[in-house]
Amino acid sequence: MNNFQPQVRHLLIIEDKKYRQTISLQEESYSIGRHPKNSIVINSHQASRHHGTLMRRKNRVTNEYCYWILDGDLDSKKSRNGIYVNGQKCVLKELKSGDLVNFGCEVNATYYALNELSNTVIDLDAIKSTQLDKNALEIQNNINFSETNLDIISAEILNPKDTLQAQEYQDPLTKLPNRILFKEYLSIGLKNASQCQSFLVVMLLDINHFKAINKNWGYPVGDQILQEVAKRLDSSLRNSDIVARWGDDEFVLLFPKISQLDDLEKIMQRIMTNISKPLHILEHQLYLEYSIGQAIYPQEGQDAKTLLRKAEVALLNKKKQLKIPDKSCQLTIDPKASKLLKAKTALQQALEQEELILYYQPQIKIETGEVSGIEALVRWNHPNLGQISPQKFIPLAEQTDLILGIGKWILRQACYQNKAWQDRGLLAFPISVNLSPRQLEDPNFIKMVKQVLGETKLAPHWLELEITEKFLLNNPAMAHQVLHDLRELGVYLSMDDFGSGYSCLNHLPKFPFGTLKIAQSCIKELTETPESIAVIAAAIALGKSLDLRVVAEGVETQQQLDLLRNLDCLEMQGYLLSHPLTQQEATSFLSLYHGRVVAS
Structure with a gap:
């Protein structure tokens, strides 16, 4: 039996061309997609089988529970068309009362967090879906908001400070997940790899000589390069793989579903082919060089901390080879x-x-x-x-x-x-x-x-x-x-x-x-x-x-x-x-x- 007693009631209303679902959110997580085994089924062929996931988390500021929406499932497999919150595509976002969610198709949802409801909310188990043409008015009347509640909703929609916490999970420059979100993905991936007895690979990728680029060409050019590399990395991955920004000039990649290590080699060939192509910067072609360090689960570590540390050591060893050229080379190569x-x-x-x-x-x-x-x-x-x-x-x-x-x-x-x-x-x-x-x-x-x-x-x-x-x-x-x-x-x-x-x-x-x-x-x-x-x-x-x-x-x-x-x-x-x-x-x-x- 679920002992969760919310101080705030969480409500999700999902609408498509034919149906409306009204759902009272109380569980730890909900899977969302067109497959009938999902917790919340959305009726659209354009939606993915497992399109998104709702996860309950505790807000660090208010110490109250809230819901986050994740693009894809908990196996790190992202949706085909993405998830948009208030018109902005997101990978993971904390939902605020009044947020409008679109699933990359004709299906939309509205999320509410309310302190009180005048009438009983229809639970998911009580009603899976209702025909909009017959029962839309009845369902609409089931929800009567007091003036106080409406004021709260308006304030939450308009207050920009409420979005700051969601930004903790996304790198603002590249729009990729950051360290915090990556570690959540890694934690989930390790659990799945253990259950499926498959390989998992953590890989750190560093842009060589990036400080020199910033120094000589300026930070705007450096930012432009980071954004382009991020796009190329993201477009090169399989649907289940994750790329995140790890540091100034470092990215971290997660390959959670590797049945054979030969598969990783093919993936890396595709990635390196893509990111090794020249960048067109300031009317010049620029070829970047990368250093890579990786760690493989389970042979090189069975927890996130160990895998990340070993990948970092491998990366540092790779970079040392670049910093210590043969002495015979020093006369012919400018050290800058x-x-x-x-x-x-x-x-x-x-x-x-x-x-x-x-x-x-x-x-x-x-x-x-x-x-x-x-x-x-x-x-x-x-x-x-x-x-x-x-x-x-x-x-x-x-x-x-x-x-x-x-x-x-x-x-x-x-x-x-x-x-x-x-x-x-x-x-x-x-x-x-x-x-x-x-x-x-x-x-x-x-x-x-x-x-x-x-x-x-x-x-x-x-x-x-x-x-x-x-x-x-x-x-x-x-x-x-x-x-x-x-x-x-x-x-x-x-x-x-x-x-x-x-x-x-x-x-x-x-x-x-x-x-x-x-x-x-x-x-x-x-x-x-x-x-x-x-x-x-x-x-x-x-x-x-x-x-x-x-x-x-x-x-x-x-x-x-x-x-x-x-x-x-x-x-x-x-x-x-x-x-x-x-x-x-x-x-x-x-x-x-x-x-x-x-x-x-």
Whole structure:
């Protein structure tokens, strides 16, 4: 039995073209929709099956009970056409006496909170619906308001202060739910996930360098960007998902119904595709960069506090990677975030407008002069600045997620080109592609490589991926797993820039490398002095002991070539034999030297 004894009587009158319902509200919650199992049934095909929910809550100021109306059901599934209170669309709103509610169709309702009723109110159980043409006058006469009550109603409608409490649940700038409302959704979602034994994901999304945007372009532009990002996020979600504003430049997303984690990946691809599109601000195209941290129920937490904390830790770790670039990058990248943002936008446009181009540098067997492989090298043909070397723009890309898009483009173009050479009947050999540590840390990287090989129809053993020592040292466990997964695909792996300042002697035997590339910096210092010769000789001996193919990079002089030959280095590449070649030049080179020697 319900022991709730209201000091104020709550009344909801719902009207459509044929019927009127008069309902005395006393329960904790009411479901509203066209499905007959709802507590309150509305008669319209345009209404959703579960269109809205009435919830009883205690007013913090008056300490009296009041009713809130929620768009959708308690499973976070929003309605199709929305709910409007006094003409304004809302997600959740505290109802005030006299409020007019529209359900996105021809059905309307009026809510009253009254201190006294002269006649008995017809209860929902007593009358579900009454034909308006026969009984409208009778029902209207059932409700007789005293002058005192009418004065109260008018005051509540006109007093703007009464709407302040409802605003506590909505972000005024983006019109999204705020932290308070999000936590209510999360609490409901966790209960449902526990009952249904499904996954639930909490995700924090942060706009990188947003302070620089406000500082350099002004707060109105920053507000405009936040509003646009909010719209894109909201339009990308499923009906059951929630997005809320969490902080200045942070949004929080709730995915309450995830049956398989693969579903989350598809949702995130749709979201990132949408929010990564350029924003048109002040007659300029602006590309934003985002950091994301997430936590999954139940494996990473089973309560709201734990999930939010772990998502925040993951986000902070992601942002730390952006704030601590490689020291070698600091000379080529302006540390000011605003300039980084502008440069990143230019690089994004370069990728979309096909300003990037691949060059190809052959690898040669020293003893026979035969071509044993070829390395793909990217260049940026800027329309105003001319050709930009990768040493200048790749570090920039690595400070953002742009390196993922550029890396995929390089891999796809290289694989297409190698397959095209094979289809022309030219000598088959592996094509080498450099990888960034950021690519290898991407959880979708293995899947992307497999996808590119499938698209280009290049056999995996004709692809060689070059990995630097730095990645192995930063995260040996991750490196071990990723490299073994790549090797299982049939792709060959190369240790790049060996001897460039790091030391992987202890780690090298643990990884499935097939090639060891001696760094250009080591070859550049190669002279006839015993010290420099000893370093190169040790690297060559190490590679041979591990049954690795050893390639010397950056060979530019005849003296270097002779010394390497004497040290029994079998393969090399560098300007002495061939500069990096365009696609047309490389095709001519391979056709000319097909079956012939390049050097002797």
